[in-house]
Amino acid sequence: MAALPKRIIKETERLAREPVPGINAVPHEDNLRYFDVSIHGPQGSPYEGGIFKLELFLPDDYPMTPPKIRFLTKIYHPNIDKLGRICLDVLKSNWSPALQIRTILLSIQALLGAPNPDDPLAPDVAKRWKEDQEGAIATAKEWTRTHAMT
Amino acid sequence: MKRNAQLTGFASAIRISSLSDEFKHPSTIDTIPPQSKKRKAAEATVASDTLSAQRSSKRIASAAAVKEGPPTPLTTGSPMDSDDEFMSGMSSDEDMLQESDNDDGSADDFGFDEPEPDLGYSQKGAVEKQEKRKFDINYKVYHPEDIQAQQDDLIDEVNMILDIRKEDAAILLRHFRWNKERLIEDYMDRSKKVLEDAGLGPSMTGPPKLEVIPGFMCDICCEDEKGLQSFAMKCGHRYCINCYNQYLGQKIKEEGEAARIQCPADGCKRIMDAKSLDLLVGADLQTRYHELLTRTYVEDKDQMKWCPAPDCTNAIECGIKKKDLLRVVPTVACDCKHRFCFGCILADHQPAPCELVKMWLKKCADDSETANWISANTKECPRCNSTIEKNGGCNHMTCRKCKHEFCWMCMGLWSEHGTSWYNCNRFEEKSGSDARDAQAKSRVSLERYLHYYNRYANHEQSAKLDKDIYHKTEKKMIQLQSASGMSWIEVQYLNSASQALQTCRQTLKWTYAFAYYLGKVNLTAMFEDNQKDLEMAVEALSEMFEKPVQELADSKLKVEIMDKTSYCNKRRVILLADTADNLANEVWTWHPKDLFDYFKS
16 A cells, blocks of 8 residues: 555644544544544534444545545434435535545534435435424434434 | 348438539529519418418428429429329418419429428528528537637626736636626626635635745645745645646546646635646646637537537527427537537437437337347348349349349339329328237337338438448549540439438438337328428439449439439428428327327426
8 A cells, every 4th residue: 555645644643733623533443544423412503412434445546536435323314314325515516625524524514413304315304304393303313322322 | 132232321422512502504594583572472462461470380391392492393293293292281271272372383493493402501602592491590610719708708898897816707607617697697686605605715816827936836746946936726725836737637637527626635616727727737738728728618508519520619508498499499500511400419300309319219229129120120132032232222122133223112013103192101000909919019110110220220221321421423424524524513303302312311310210210190191291202202203323434424314313402302301391391380299109208307
C-alpha cells in the first residue's frame, strides 16, 4: 500500500489530540484509511443517550472525493436507510476537498438532531415522519433504546 | 423462403443524396425552365388570393408538392387513375386541379426531374427555390467552429459594453444562459449582486497568477514544504497547485463539469474562470474543459440541440416551442444527413407528433403486448404452412417451397394486390354488435393494435434489414456501369430510388402508429387513402429495385424506376403536407378522444 498522504496523517493526529465532543474516530491498525466511528445521539433528539457505531473509509483519491461512511447501528431516521447509508449533501454533490473527517462527522451528528423528511432516503420512515411525527419519534426512541444502548 | 435477399433494405443510403441533386438526368436541364415558370405563375395567383392566409399557404404547400415530381404516366396504369381521382378529391381547390392537369399534360418532358427524398430539408440552394411546405420548419445547422464563434462574439460584445474581463463576461453569460440582453440590463441595475450570484466576487483586478508564499500550508494536502506554488481566486481561498490540479481533473474528467466549477473551499460559490484554469492544468484538461464549455453553451440554449447522430459534432437551432409539439412535427436534417425530430431527438417520425410517438413506443415496449407480437414475427405460408421469417424489403412473398405468391401484410393472394382495390393497409372495425361482447371487444382492440403494429414493425424491419443498402446500391451501380456501359451519372437513379424507398418507409412506418391513435372519421379515410397510395408505390418500387443487374440495365426499367421514385416522393410529400395541415389546424379526431388532453393541461 502506498504511503499514507500527509493530509490523512495530520487529520488522524488531530482527531486523537483534540477529539470532538460526542464523536470518536479511531483508525484500524492494519488499515489506516479505515476508521471505527461512534457518535453520541444529540441532546433533545430521539437519539439522545444512544451511541451509534459507524464505519468510515477514506478512498484513494480522498480528499478529492468524499469519505465513504455508513451506520452500523440500526437507526430509525428518514435520511438513513436500512443498510445504514446516509443521505447528506456534503457526502455527495456538495463535497469540498477542504472538508475533513471531523467536519463530516459533525454534519452527521447534526443530521441526527434535525431529520429532513422532505429529502428522504428511507421513504417509509419519511412518510411516517411527515404524517405522524409523534409516532415516528416514539419509534426512533424505541430503536435507540434497543439498538444503541447496549 | 424469402424475398430476394439482395434487396433487403433502404435504411442507410442517405449519404450520397447530394449526388443526385447535382447530377440530374440531362433531359431535366433542357425542359425544366418553361415548366417552372408556368408553375411559379400558378403559385403567384394562388398566393395573391388572400381570402385566408391559412388557405393560401395550404395551397402553396400542395402546389409545391405537385411541383416536386410529376405523376408517372409511363408506369402502371391503374394505380395512377385512382391517384388522380384521389388528388382532386383531396383538395377542393381549383388551382390544385389546374396544377394536376398541367402536370398530366407536360409530364413527359418533366418526367426525369427526380428530387432527392429529403429535398425540402437539405440546406442547399433547393430550399430557396422551393416554396416552403406545410411540414417544413425553419432551422439552422451549426458546425463546431460556428458555435465557438457565436460564443466569442457574445463574449466580446459583453466585454466591450460592460468593460469587464473576457473570462468574467463568459461566466456572466453562462450564468444568464447566454441571454445577453437580460445580463446587460441586470448588470446595469445592480452589478454587485449579479457578480455575486454568478460566482464572481467584487474585487477584480490583475491577471491570475501562481504565488509562493512563505509559511503557507495547503489545507487540502497539508503540505507545507518551501517553494510550494499556490493559487487563490479572488475569494482568497488558497491551495497548492497540485491540489488544484487534482481537484480540477476530478471535476472535468470524472464529473464532466466545466461552466460551474466552484472554488474548492467548502461553501465558496466562486466560479473557476477559463484563464485561471489554463494556468493550473495541462493541455489535455484544457481541451476537455473547453469542449465541455461549448457543450453547455448548446445545452443552455433552449433553441439549440446537438445532432444525435454518432460522432456528429453539429448543433441545430430551431424556434419550435414545447407547446407547439402537438401541432407540428419539427423534423430537421443535420449536415451529416441525419434526419431527426427537434422535439424529441428521435429519428424522423413524421407525420406522428412527439407525444403520440412516445405513447406508441411505450405501448410497443409494454410486456403485455410482447406475447402477441412475437407470434406476429414469423408467419406460415398460406398454402404449404412452411414457417417463414421475412428478411427482405418488399411484401410480395414467393414461397420457396411451393412457389405460392402472397402478400406478407394480409397473407392474401398477391395477384389480388396489383389493382386499385388493394385494401391491405386499412383496418376494418368490427360491427357494433360484436363490441357488446366484452371478450370480442378486447379481441378487437388487440386485433386493432396488432393490425397497426404489424404494419409498423414491418416497415421498421424492412428499414433495419436495409441498413447495408448503400453498399449494395453502390456495388450494383458499379456492376451496372460495366454491364451497360452507362456512365456514373447515369446510374445515379438507383441511388435516388434507394433513398426514396428508405425515406418513404420511415414515413410509412409512422403513419401506422399515427393511424392507431386516429378516430375513424372522414379525414381518416382520406389519410388512409394517402397511406395506401404511398405504400403501393413503395412496394412497387421496392420490387423493381430488387431486379437483377442485367434487367436493371434495360432502359425501359430505368425509366420506370425513375418514374416510380419521383412518384413515391410526391406521394410522401402529399401525405405529409395533408397530415401536417390537419395537425396544425387541430382537426384530427383521436382514439380515444381525450388522448392529448393531459398534455394540453
